[in-house]
Amino acid sequence: MQLPKLPKTRGPLVATAAVAVALAGGATALAVSPSADGDHSATLAAQIDPAKPKNVILLIGDGTDEAIITAARNYEKGAAGAFAGLDNLPFVGDMTTYGLKTAPDGSRYPFAYVSDSAPTASGWSTGKKTVDGRLSQGPSSGSNVPGVDYETVLEKFKKDGKRVGNITTSALTDATPAAAGSHLNARACQGPENMADCLPAKKANGGKGSVAEQLVDNKIDVLLGGARNRFVQTTDAGGTVLDRAKTVHGYRDIATKAQLDAVTSLQDGPVLGLFSGGTEANPKATTGENMIPYYEPLVATAAGAGSATQKCSVAARGTQPRLGDMTQKAIDLLKQDNDKGFFLQVESAMVDKQEHAADACGAIGDLAELDRSVQIALEFQKTNPDTLVIVTGDHSHSTQIVGGTSGGKATATVQTVDGDPMTIGYSTAEPPVNGNTSQGHTGSQIRVAAKGPQAANVNGFIDQTDLYDIMLGQTPSTLPAGPTTTVTTPGPTTTVTVPGPTTTVPGLAPAVKLAGGIAAPGTLSNAAARKGVPVSLLATKASSAKVTLKNGSKTLSTTTLKLSANSPKAAKLSASKLARRKAAKLTISVTTTAGTEKVTRTARVSVTR
Incomplete structure (x- = not known):
C-alpha cells in the first residue's frame, strides 16, 4: 500500500552565521518587533545554534492557531501588546497539520486536510503521518485494523537513559499526551475497560494494553494531568492500572496541588499526578475527567453572549494545580541530578476543549495559561542554553475575531484590556451528538516557534512531522565562514x-x-x-x-x-x-x-x- 511522498522541509530555511555578541544598551528581546527599533539581524544571528539539544521542552496549545492567539492577546495584553512567552521566541514559522485517511481498497492513503489531535500529535511524536483517531501507529485499511507501531521521541529519549515527562490539563489518556507514550489504532481505548475498538491491543490478547496501561508501562518519570477514572479501571490481569503503577513501577500517587508541591525529587520513584476524573460514588465516571479551565465559561450563542463590558472571571479550581505549577515542578524534577538530559511535553489542552464548546473565555484563559508555561520554559533555557524550547499547536480551530454579532452562527463579546469590545464568532458546529453541538477543527496551517539548539529549523514553512527530527537533533551543520x-x-x-x-x-x-x-x-x-x-x-x-x-x-x-x-x-x-x-x-x-x-x-x- 502506497504512502504519499512527504517532503521533510517544504520551505527554504535561511541560516545566518552566529556571533555571540551582547552590547550594553542594545536590544535584548528575542522576538522581532514591527516597531522602529532598528535592525534585528545581529540579534537573530546570535540565536542560531546548530548543536543537538540536550533537553527538549515541547509546549502544545491544543487547537491553538493564530486566531485564538490573537484573541487571547487582545484580551489579556491589548491589540498593541505582546505575550512575554509566546511572542518572545526568536524563530517563528508556519506548520501544516494534514493527515491521512484509511484506504480500504488497498490504494494510496488519501490526504485528510482537517485532522484530529491523535494523528497530529502522532506526527511530531513519530515523524510520520497517520489517520484520524490513531496514536503513534501507522495507517491501515480500516479504523479498527491496527497499523505498525512507530517509536516516539519520548520513547527514544527514555531508551537513551534520559528522563521524560508528559503533562496536560486534559485527561492524561487523551489524544495529545497519549500519542507521546502509547500505540493504539483508536484513541478511545483510554483504559482497560474501554478497549472495544482495540481488541488486538488488549493485554489478554498479547497486546500492549490501553493508553493508561502503556503510559505507566513506559515508565514515564513525570505524568501529570486528569482522568483518574481511567487509571482506576480493572486490568485484564486483575487489579487496577493505578495498583500496577504503584506496585510494579513504583509510582507515587498524587491527587492535589499540595501533594505535588511536596514532591522534591525523583529519588523515591516516578510521579503520577491525577488531579481530576470520577467521583467517590462513581470513580469511573468520565464527566469531569479534564481539569478545570482557568476562566469561567462564556459560551457563544446565536443571539450573542457577553457584552461590550463583559470580563472573564477566574474559576475556582479547588485543589487542582495550574499548568504553570505542573510545568515548573516537572522541570525541577527532571533536571535534578541529571547530566544526560530530558524530554518534556506540556499541553494546554483546554484551549481546544473550550473552542469545541464555543466558550470564548475558557479558550482565552487557557491560551494565557500556555503563555505562563512558555515563560517558565524560557526562564530555564536562559541558564541552560543546551535546551530546545518549541511552542506550537496540533491543529487549527473554530475561533474567529469578527466585526459584530452577525459575524458567526454563534458569537460572544468581551471587553479587552484596551477597554474596547471584541467579538468572537463560531461557525463550524458539527452535527449534534447526544443533543450536544460541538464546534469543529479547521485545516489551516498554524504557528510554530522555537529557541535554543536547532531552533532555526522551525523558521519558514514546515510540516509538523519535521519536529521529530529537530527534537532528536539533526546532524549539526557548519555555519558559513567569514573574515571578522x-x-x-x-x-x-x-x-x-x-x-x-x-x-x-x-x-x-x-x-x-x-x-x-x-x-x-x-x-x-x-x-x-x-x-x-x-x-x-x-x-x-x-x-x-x-x-x-x-x-x-x-x-x-x-x-x-x-x-x-x-x-x-x-x-x-x-x-x-x-x-x-x-x-x-x-x-x-x-x-x-x-x-x-x-x-x-x-x-x-x-x-x-
Missing part, C-alpha cells in the same frame, strides 16, 4: 576573528550610566577551546570586571580584570577542564562594576568535536 566580526564602540574599535560574515554593531551612545560589552567567538574547536577562549571586554567608564567561563553548571575558570574607561581589554579564559573531543556549550559571563553600579553581560560559545 567588528564591534564598534566609543573609543578604539575591537576586532575579534570568528566564523561568520562581517557584522557591525552600532556604537553606544555617550554613557551616562555604567555599561559594558563583550565579544567572543561564536564557535571554537575543542582543541582551540582547551588552549583558551578569547574574549574582548569594554566598559564605558573605569570599572573592574569579573569574568566566568562555564560549561553547563560547571565553572571552568574565573578571573577579575581592571578595565580602563572606553578602552577594550582582551583576555583568554582557560578551558583546560573541558573533556577532550567533546562538543559543548560554553557560557561567558562578565560582571562590570563601578561603585554601587553593576552590569552583567553573557556570550555563548559552541565547542565542536
